[in-house]
Every structure is written in structure tokens, then in C-alpha cells.
Amino acid sequence: MKKILLFVFLCIVMTASGQMIGTWKDYLPYKNAIALCEQNRQLLVATENALFIANKKDNKLERLSKVQGLSDVGISSLNSNESCAVVGYTNGNIDLLDGNIIHNIPHLKNENILGNKRINAIFFQQELAYLSCAFGIIEINLNEKEISNTFILNAAGNLGVNNLAFYNDSLFAATDSGLYKASTKDNLSDFHSWIAHGNSFKVKDLASDQSGLFYTTEDSLHVYGAKKPICPINTRSFLETTSSGLFLLSPSKGYLVNEKGVTEKYSNDLIRYVSDIFTSGDTAWFADNASGLVKNVSLDWEQFYPAGPVTSDVFSIDVNNEHFWVATGGIDSWNNANVKEGVFWSDYHTWTKLSDAYLETKDVVDVTSSPYNSNDIFLATWNDGLIQLSWSDENTRFEKTAQYNHLNTSGHLATLNTDTSSGTYGWIRVKSITFDNEGNLWGANSQVNNPLFVRKNNGDWHSFMFTSTNTTNTHLGDIVIDDLGQKWVIVPGGIGLVVYNDNNTIENAQDDKDRIVNSGLGTGNLPSTSVYSLAKDRDGEVWVGTNKGIAVFYSPENVFSGYDFDAQQILVEIDGYVEYLLANETVTAIAVDGANRKWLGTQNAGVFLVSPNGTEQIHHFTKENSPLFSNTITDIDLNHQTGEVFIGTSKGLISYLSDATHGHETHKNVSVYPNPVRPEFNGFIAIKGLVEDADVKITDLNGTLVYETTALGGQAVWDGKNGYGVRVNTGVYLIFSSNSFGTETNVAKILFVQ
Numbered sequence: 001m002k003k004i005l006l007f008v009f010l011c012i013v014m015t016a017s018g019q020m021i022g023t024w025k026d027y028l029p030y031k032n033a034i035a036l037c038e039q040n041r042q043l044l045v046a047t048e049n050a051l052f053i054a055n056k057k058d059n060k061l062e063r064l065s066k067v068q069g070l071s072d073v074g075i076s077s078l079n080s081n082e083s084c085a086v087v088g089y090t091n092g093n094i095d096l097l098d099g100n101i102i103h104n105i106p107h108l109k110n111e112n113i114l115g116n117k118r119i120n121a122i123f124f125q126q127e128l129a130y131l132s133c134a135f136g137i138i139e140i141n142l143n144e145k146e147i148s149n150t151f152i153l154n155a156a157g158n159l160g161v162n163n164l165a166f167y168n169d170s171l172f173a174a175t176d177s178g179l180y181k182a183s184t185k186d187n188l189s190d191f192h193s194w195i196a197h198g199n200s201f202k203v204k205d206l207a208s209d210q211s212g213l214f215y216t217t218e219d220s221l222h223v224y225g226a227k228k229p230i231c232p233i234n235t236r237s238f239l240e241t242t243s244s245g246l247f248l249l250s251p252s253k254g255y256l257v258n259e260k261g262v263t264e265k266y267s268n269d270l271i272r273y274v275s276d277i278f279t280s281g282d283t284a285w286f287a288d289n290a291s292g293l294v295k296n297v298s299l300d301w302e303q304f305y306p307a308g309p310v311t312s313d314v315f316s317i318d319v320n321n322e323h324f325w326v327a328t329g330g331i332d333s334w335n336n337a338n339v340k341e342g343v344f345w346s347d348y349h350t351w352t353k354l355s356d357a358y359l360e361t362k363d364v365v366d367v368t369s370s371p372y373n374s375n376d377i378f379l380a381t382w383n384d385g386l387i388q389l390s391w392s393d394e395n396t397r398f399e400k401t402a403q404y405n406h407l408n409t410s411g412h413l414a415t416l417n418t419d420t421s422s423g424t425y426g427w428i429r430v431k432s433i434t435f436d437n438e439g440n441l442w443g444a445n446s447q448v449n450n451p452l453f454v455r456k457n458n459g460d461w462h463s464f465m466f467t468s469t470n471t472t473n474t475h476l477g478d479i480v481i482d483d484l485g486q487k488w489v490i491v492p493g494g495i496g497l498v499v500y501n502d503n504n505t506i507e508n509a510q511d512d513k514d515r516i517v518n519s520g521l522g523t524g525n526l527p528s529t530s531v532y533s534l535a536k537d538r539d540g541e542v543w544v545g546t547n548k549g550i551a552v553f554y555s556p557e558n559v560f561s562g563y564d565f566d567a568q569q570i571l572v573e574i575d576g577y578v579e580y581l582l583a584n585e586t587v588t589a590i591a592v593d594g595a596n597r598k599w600l601g602t603q604n605a606g607v608f609l610v611s612p613n614g615t616e617q618i619h620h621f622t623k624e625n626s627p628l629f630s631n632t633i634t635d636i637d638l639n640h641q642t643g644e645v646f647i648g649t650s651k652g653l654i655s656y657l658s659d660a661t662h663g664h665e666t667h668k669n670v671s672v673y674p675n676p677v678r679p680e681f682n683g684f685i686a687i688k689g690l691v692e693d694a695d696v697k698i699t700d701l702n703g704t705l706v707y708e709t710t711a712l713g714g715q716a717v718w719d720g721k722n723g724y725g726v727r728v729n730t731g732v733y734l735i736f737s738s739n740s741f742g743t744e745t746n747v748a749k750i751l752f753v754q
Contacts, residue, residue, distance in 0.1 A: 020683040021643070021657050021658070021717055022657065022684060023656075023683075024626070025067060025657070026050065026065040026066070026308075026627070026653075027654065028047070028654075030052050030305040030306040031047075031291065031305045031308070032290070033045050033046065033047055033288055033292050033293055034046050034048065034076075034276070034287060034289060035077060036293065037078055037085060038280075039080045040099070043293065046077075048074065048312065049073040049074065049312060050073070051063075051064040051087070052306050054304055056280070059302075069102045070102065071095050071104040072089045073089075073630070075087060075090075077121050077122050080097075083098065083142075084129075088119025088122055092109040092111070092117030092133070094108065094140070103145045105140070105146065108138065115134065115158070116134035116135070116160070119133055120160070120161065120162050121164065128140065128141060130164050132161040132162060132164055135160060136152040137150070137153075152189075152191050153194040160175060161173045161175055162174040163205050163207075165207050165208045167224065169185070172215075172224075174204060175202075176202045177202075178196050178201060179206070179215060180195065180196055182195065201217055202217060204238065207240065207246055208241070213225075214239055230259070230260075231262060242278060243279050243280065244279040251273050252274065254267070254277060254286075266284060266286075268294075268296070270286075272288060272290045273290045274288055275287045275288065283296065284296045288303075291303045307349070309346075309653065314326055314328065314648030314652065315327050315330050315365055315648070317653070318369055318377075318637060320369050321374075321641045322375075324345065324348075325367040326367070327367045329364040330363060330365070331363070331382055336382055336383060337363060338362060340356040341353070341356065342355045342356045342359050361381045363381060363382040363383060364380070366379070367380070370439065370441075376390055377389040377390070378433055380430040380431065380432065380433045382429050382430070383428070383429060384428060385403065386428075386443070387400060388401050409453075409455075409461040413445060415427060415448070429475070430444065431478065433479070434480065438457060440454050441454065442487060444479050445463075445476070446474070447471065447472060448471065450464055450465045451471045451474075451476055452464040456506065462506055464500065474492075475492055476492075477490030477492055478533065482540060482556045483540040486559065488556075491516070494529045496517050496524060497524070498517070499517055501559070513560055517567075521566065522564075524565075524567055526544065527551055527569055530546055531545070532586055532587060532588050533590045536592075538592060543590050544567060545589070545600065549582040549585060550569065550600065552569075553567050554568060570613070570614040572615055572616075581610070582600065585603065588602060588632075589648075591638055591645070593638055594661045594692075595660040595693075595712035595713045601635070603632055604631055605631055606623065606626075607621045607622075609621075628647070628649065630649040634649065634650065635647075640661055640662035645658050659686075659717045662713050663690060663693060663714035664690070665692070667689060668714075670688065670690060670746050671689055671748075675750050676752065677751070677753065679753060684719055685717065687711075687716040687737070688715050689714060690715060693711055693713065693739075694711040694714075694739060695708075695711075696708060696709050698733055698735050698750075700728075700733055700734075701731065701732055707722060707723065711737070720752065729752065729754060732749055732750070732752075735747065735748040
């Protein structure tokens with residue numbers, strides 16, 4: 001059984017301004033609350049992929065996700081008794097929160113059961129917790145922290161339970177086939193003990209109090225034993241028993257219930273999609289799927305939730321030191337995924353969403369900020385061309401300043417499926433955009449004659465035809481620009497890549513050339529023409545991610561030279577066997593850090609960090625061995641000043657603080673964190689702002705060498721130990737750094753306190 005000390009994880013997260021190297025941070029939405037309960041005089045609030053803890057006295061909030069020790073994502077239920085809270089997941093995983101310790105019970109998750117393992121609801125009876133599941137009921141002994149029984153309600157073992165309640169010494173189960181009842185004196189493990197009661201219509205929910213057993217169907221509220229329903233209800237209504245009585249909760253109202261009917265008790269604009277309620281005295285707390293945690297005292301209403309995005313959808317990421325952006329759209333088999341969440345951005349403190357309604361589009365699939373002005377943002381959409389956003393000092397927000405299509409680009413952003421005779425124009429589908437070194441914005445437009453386009457830094461537009469392939473019926477993917485200014489574009493459908501060379505003369509297309517790069521010898525030697533990702537590294541090499549691993553073009557300058565330019569695969573040794581790097585994986589994302597190491601995201605195997613040449617695996621993060629939410633990676637980008645690696649997954653955004661940053665030609669405001677180093681600190685010390693790949697030597701005040709290393713880009717790290725692995729003594733230590741020629745030097749100081 002997995003036991004995790006919760007307070008340890010909270011301490012890591014709470015380390016003020018300097019996140020520790022090697023730690024994780026979640027960027028999950030916390031506004032979509034689905035359940036809440038009380039434990040240890042605090043409120044636990046569940047969202048789809050995490051919890052947060054609310055102090056009822058001062059409203060202080062703390063996050064509790066996989067980063068802080070939960071075992072999983074995909075929460076489906078939450079409840080607690082006086083001492084223990086139980087978290088149920090959609091995949092059958094179970095966490096018990098007992099004080100400061102999280103106990104994981106993975107047995108149902110790991111069980112070889114066909115079908116749904118979702119835990120629908122949790123009900124307590126003394127030291128037992130009963131979990132309503134898609135196949136029956138699980139009983140957990142909270143003292144032993146283990147599954148003690150499984151109850152199946154029919155011979156086929158396929159009757160799901162929506163919720164449970166005790167009434168008159170019997171256990172009642174709400175199922176899609178009606179209301180089932182079993183006496184607590186009978187053997188609940190014998191399905192014959194479970195008797196169907198009444199009609200076989202779907203019973204969605206049930207709850208009991210001293211006045212009776214109540215249950216809901218699709219459209220009615222019933223009391224057990226009565227011939228007629230109490231009243232009609234909204235199809236999304238459900239029941240909750242609280243200290244203030246039994247409530248029927250509709251999406252936007254709360255009603256007190258008794259056998260005679262319902263009485264409206266709560267109504268406010270903040271409760272729009274109510275999912276749970278907890279009452280204490282004259283205070284009511286609501287979990288709301290749009291407002292987070294909502295508090296009501298008399299006529300006063302407040303809402304609370306930790307800062308975060310509004311959705312877990314992550315399609316692409318753009319990061320700079322001022323802010324980072326997430327495009328939430330999607331492409332489904334090169335058609336629209338119809339994601340309408342727009343784009344969201346953060347200044348690393350607060351969050352703002354620009355909705356699809358504001359942007360007047362859906363499926364925003366890429367976002368990039370100008371390298372010369374981080375307040376100029378461009379969005380690519382999978383239907384509606386490009387959108388430009390600019391920062392408004394007057395309104396202190398990013399605002400939509402332009403939408404580019406065929407009308408305002410002189411036709412260079414052409415539309416597909418155009419019928420000029422009827423005046424009907426089709427879509428402009430752009431998956432990827434990027435800036436060149438001159439500040440010109442490039443992209444590839446699907447299914448048009450002139451697919452490659454550029455918006456010059458003076459606002460002029462141009463577009464170019466590929467002569468090597470017919471693009472009128474072809475979609476185009478990501479674009480990367482190499483050190484020669486050549487444009488590399490993914491061409492799906494088994495074609496591979498197209499490389500375009502404009503000879504850095506945008507206005508003169510006469511000398512332009514392009515060619516297809518595929519799996520043939522002499523024409524690319526890709527391991528597969530199913531290409532998913534591209535990146536240029538700090539040496540100018542072009543890395544390509546395919547469904548059969550990685551290939552590298554070490555000489556992209558030779559693509560049009562007539563000389564050998566074929567890609568090479570990287571041989572690595574794994575468990576004594578030599579094979580190609582990630583040959584059995586689909587590589588969906590490639591990012592290059594300040595030390596020229598490669599962060600590789602995959603479709604099913606999580607994230608790999610490999611050495612600059614790819615031959616050494618430094619890290620392999622999966623959802624099983626790390627806080628990573630999912631092994632399906634959608635994008636990776638880095639804050640090169642801090643080393644924070646942003647990882648988009650199919651379950652949300654997460655980051656990892658790496659030990660590499662971009663270096664500089666000269667030392668830039670060298671800083672050491674933490675400084676001083678106190679006795680309780682046992683992480684890595686970061687030395688930032690160094691000249692690129694600096695040689696670093698650390699000595700005591702007498703000049704005795706204590707430690708030496710080479711910076712990873714612009715940052716060196718030290719564990720505070722000498723060459724013998726012993727932590728250094730109290731005192732001041734000098735940090736000498738220089739470039740490889742010794743012409744750029746710096747000295748910093750650090751204090752150790754033991």
C-alpha cells in the first residue's frame with residue numbers, strides 16, 4: 001500500500017519565490033468543483049483532476065493534486081466521515097486521506113475487469129465506506145485501509161450502482177434498473193439478497209433522513225413507499241443529506257425536502273451548476289462546476305478557488321519570461337475537434353481567458369509571441385485564419401486587434417472550398433506559426449495553392465507555392481525555420497516533410513526551391529513518413545519526431561546541395577541491447593533547453609529528457625513514476641530564463657523546474673538561490689545568470705576547492721556537498737565562473753549555516 005506524507009509535499013510547494021529544482025507545479029483548473037466534504041474542520045473540494053482545501057475560518061486555500069501526493073487524476077467522487085476522506089476515481093483508483101497521510105488502494109484500478117470501473121458515489125456507515133461502482137458495490141474497512149468485500153447485485157455481475165443509502169436496517173441501491181434493497185442481516189455478498197423493489201425505471205440518486213427514504217428518477221422526486229412522486233424535477237437534480245436537512249439540488253437552486261414536498265432555500269447567480277452542498281449552522285457551502293467553492297451566510301455570497309486556467313485542454317504552449325499562453329483547440333483526423341475554450345494566458349500569478357466568443361473562432365491550435373515584443377501575440381486557428389492580440393495599457397489586458405483572412409492579406413491567406421461565383425468563402429486552416437530572426441511571421445495554410453505564407457515585420461503579406469507536391473488537397477502541420485532560413489513543414493498522409501528555401505529574398509520567388517523529404521535513401525531516410533513534431537537545436541540540427549522515434553538532420557544546409565543530407569537515427573543502449581532512440585514510440589513534442597538537451601513528449605510513454613546528442617537518457621517521467629497527469633503529451637515549451645518546463649498532457653498542464661537555462665555571452669545579474677543555505681535545506685542550489693556553459697569552481701575562503709562543474713546553459717547546480725559527498729561546514733564560499741577562454745569571469749558568494 002502506498003503511503004504519502006501529505007505535509008511534506010505541501011512544504012515543497014510552499015517554498016515561496018524560489019521553486020526548488022526538480023519539483024513540479026500543477027496548472028490545473030480549480031473552478032469546476034464537483035464535490036465537497038468536511039475533514040478536520042476544513043473543507044475538501046474536488047475538481048475533475050485535483051482537490052483543494054479551504055479553511056472555513058480564514059478562507060485560506062491549498063492545492064492538493066498529484067503534485068502534492070494524490071495518486072491519480074480523473075476524480076469522480078469524494079466524501080468523508082469524521083476521521084477519513086475517500087477519493088474515488090473514474091478508473092477505479094481509491095485514495096484515503098487520513099490526517100496528513102494519503103493511503104492509496106489501487107487494487108480495483110489494477111484488477112483485470114472488463115468495462116467501466118468508475119466510482120460513482122461514497123457512503124459511510126461507522127468504520128466502513130461503501131463505494132457505488134459501475135459493476136456493484138465495494139466495501140472498504142477504514143481501520144484496516146483495505147477492501148473488505150465486493151457486492152454484486154445480479155447474476156450477470158453487470159448492474160451498476162449510482163448511489164447508496166441506509167433506511168430501516170436495510171441498504172438501498174439506486175441503479176439504472178430500479179431500486180434494490182438488501183437487509184443488513186443478510187449476506188450482502190450473495191446477489192440473491194438484493195431484491196428489486198418496484199418498477200425497473202432508472203433511479204439516479206437517493207438519500208435518507210429521519211422522515212424517509214427519497215430517490216430521484218429522470219424527471220421526478222419520490223419518497224419510498226408512496227404511490228405517486230412528490231414533484232417533477234430538473235433532469236440534473238440530485239439529493240444531499242446535510243446537518244440542516246435533506247436537500248434537492250438543481251443546477252441553480254437548493255430546496256429543502258420532506259415527504260410533503262420541497263421548499264426553495266438557496267438561489268444566487270454564483271450557483272449555476274451546483275454539484276454538492278455542506279452546511280454548518282447558518283452557513284452553507286456549495287461545490288459548483290462553474291464557480292468553484294461558493295459560501296453563503298444569510299444574504300452574503302462569496303466564491304473561492306485557487307488560481308488556475310479554466311480548462312484542462314492543452315493543445316499548444318508558448319512561453320516567455322513575462323507570461324505563458326495555452327491554445328486549447330484541437331484537430332481530430334485533420335477535421336475540427338470543435339473545442340471552444342479559446343486561449344488562456346498567465347503572468348505566472350493571475351489567469352485570464354480569451355473565449356471563443358470574444359475571439360469569434362473555435363479551435364485555436366497555436367499561439368506564438370513576437371521575439372521582439374512579447375506583448376504582440378498571434379493565434380493560429382483551424383478555420384478562421386490568424387488573430388493578433390496586443391497589450392492595452394489603458395485597459396490592462398490583451399485585446400484582439402486584428403483577424404487576418406483572405407480579405408485583408410491580399411489573398412495570401414487563401415481559403416479552401418471557395419465558390420467566388422456565389423460569394424461563399426471557405427476555411428483558412430493554419431496549424432502552426434513561427435517567427436524568423438527578422439521578426440517575420442511564417443505559417444502553413446492547408447489545402448490551398450500557395451500554402452506557405454509570411455507576414456513581414458512591416459505588415460506586408462506574401463505566399464508561396466510548393467512545386468514538389470500538390471497542396472490543394474493536402475493538410476500541413478508544424479513549421480520550423482533552420483539556421484539558414486529554410487522552412488521545414490510537416491506534410492501528413494504519409495508524405496513526410498517539405499523543405500522550402502526562399503534564399504532569404506521574400507519578394508523574389510524566382511530563385512526559390514523546395515523538395516519533399518521522406519523515408520527513401522538520398523531523399524531523407526526518415527524512419528517513417530508519419531511525422532508528428534519538429535525542432536531546431538542550438539547546434540542548428542533539425543530533430544524530427546515520427547511514429548517510429550527520432551531522426552536528426554545533422555546537415556540541413558545540404559538539403560539542396562546535391563550532397564548527402566539524410567537523417568540519422570540515434571543508437572542507444574537499453575538493458576544491454578542497442579536500439580534506435582524511442583523506435584517504438586510516437587514522438588509528439590520536441591523542445592530544446594539551454595544546455596541543448598532534448599525534451600521529448602510521446603503519445604503513450606510520457607516525457608523523456610536526453611543528452612544533447614540523444615545517447616544518454618537523463619529522465620523518463622510517466623504518470624506512474626511522477627506527478628505527470630497523463631502519458632499522452634500534447635506539447636512542451638520552456639521558460640529559458642527560469643528553467644521551468646511546461647508540459648501539456650491530455651489531462652492538463654503541469655511544469656517541472658529543470659536545472660538548465662539559456663546562457664549569455666556575458667554574466668547577467670548572477671544570483672544564487674537559496675542564499676543563505678540553512679540546515680533544513682537539502683535540495684539543489686541554483687547559480688543563475690552565468691555565461692553560457694560556464695566553468696564553475698566553488699572554494700572556501702582559504703581557496704580550497706570544494707566543488708566544480710559546468711553550467712547547463714546559463715545555470716549551474718550544486719547539492720551543497722564536497723567532492724567526497726559530505727555537506728560543507730558553516731561558512732562563506734566563493735563561486736568562480738568563467739567562459740571557456742577565461743575572458744569572461746564572475747565571483748559570487750554563498751553562506752552556509754549548519
